Amino acid sequence: MRMLLDITIPHEPFNSLARQGVAGKKLGDILDAIKPETVYFTEQDGKRGAIVVVDLADPSKIPGVSEPWFITFNADVKCRIAMTPDDLKKAGLDALGKKWA
Numbered sequence: 001m002r003m004l005l006d007i008t009i010p011h012e013p014f015n016s017l018a019r020q021g022v023a024g025k026k027l028g029d030i031l032d033a034i035k036p037e038t039v040y041f042t043e044q045d046g047k048r049g050a051i052v053v054v055d056l057a058d059p060s061k062i063p064g065v066s067e068p069w070f071i072t073f074n075a076d077v078k079c080r081i082a083m084t085p086d087d088l089k090k091a092g093l094d095a096l097g098k099k100w101a
Contacts, residue, residue, distance in 0.1 A: 005051070005053075006044075008045065008047050009050070009069075009074075011048075026073075037053040037055060038052075039052050
């Protein structure tokens with residue numbers, strides 16, 4: 001199951017960790033642990049943020065990719081299921097449309 005993690009990192013504790021020279025290492029440790037398919041760092045409502053794509057075997061893996069952000073940076077993490085065009089083709093939208101029309 002491919003998931004999009006929409007992460008917002010508050011200024012603290014990140015600023016303090018950056019001043020200590022450890023913020024980058026902590027980010028690297030998280031990314032090494034969760035092994036994302038891709039990561040984009042961006043701004044989120046005036047705060048630091050990231051969009052992270054992970055592929056999870058099952059929902060029980062969600063805490064393993066979310067908790068490092070919560071615990072390390074007091075971040076907000078939104079988890080969204082993401083589908084590729086091939087995934088959407090397998091969904092059977094035409095049959096669902098006929099059934100529920």
